[in-house]
Amino acid sequence: MRYIADHVRVSVPATAGNLGPGFDALGMALGVTDEVEVWALGSRAIEIEIEGEGADSLPRDENHLMVRAIRAAADAVGASHTGLRIVARNAIPHGKGLGSSAAAVVAGIAAVRGLIAEPDLLGPERMLRLATQFEGHPDNAAPAIYGGATAAWQDADGAHAVPVTVALGIETAVLIPRSILPTKQARAVLPGSVPHADAAFNAGRAALLVAALAGAPERLLAATEDRLHQDYRAAIMPAAHAMVKRLRGQGLAAVVSGAGPSVLVLGENLGDAGLETGLLDWADGVGGDHWRCVHTIGPVAGVNVTSG
Structure with missing residues (x-):
């Protein structure tokens, strides 16, 4: 799989999982977003700039969750690994139950979708399955990908999700x-x-x-x-x-x-x-x-x- 772009911008929302009784199944996107830019580099370098949440604590190398998600998504579609420059402007609080790790994983997978020649290879359902491999459960990744409210589940084929209707006014x-x-x-x-x-x-x-x-x-x-x-x-x-x-x-x-x-x-x-x-x-x-x-x-x- 070849790359047709060397720069993408990604925005991804915070999410609330469970919504009370829907343990590991129900989730909803919230009005806080992380904004990320990713460049594919010709070198093997990893360059990461972080503003906002996690600026003082997150790694700046291959251990960064977004880098790991980018590598996993590239492997899934047969794309080569490249050097990376990442600028992350993080607004989603960390360690607060607002899906910050799911947002990072989804952002990394989405970045690869934007870089490759055949983005349909990373459609929403495949993105969800890849993200769930990192998260272990799909209730945050699903609304981060689909938006709105979602119901998610897993079976032998991996993770799935469907939209949940939310009435105007809620x-x-x-x-x-x-x-x-x-x-x-x-x-x-x-x-x-x-x-x-x-x-x-x-x-x-x-x-x-x-x-x-x-x-x-x-x-x-x-x-x-x-x-x-x-x-x-x-x-x-x-x-x-x-x-x-x-x-x-x-x-x-x-x-x-x-x-x-x-x-x-x-x-x-x-x-x-x-x-x-x-x-x-x-x-x-x-x-x-x-x-x-x-x-x-x-x-x-x-x-x-x-x-x-």
């Missing part, structure tokens, strides 16, 4: 604390098995959530109840637990975003509930943390790549 607000929580730590506290009654409870709530998103917003509070992961993680993310409890006590459909510790709210007219973009004075100190909000109205597009 908004998102994500509350982001200062604290961080590595996903690996959040997964480590989950039990190996759960009671059958809890599994049945979540199956019902996940089905209800799909219906509520499609046009029954009055059902969102009940539809976002969960028994599979949030309570098990409460001890390692007390601020998120306290915020979810406070917001749900006010009748708002609040859940832990992905593995946390950010909190996602789904509903209508969220600005009227004090969930506007920016620092939240009323939330300062809830759970012993400080919070800022990103309020998004309308659907968020998935990954976008342009060449040249």
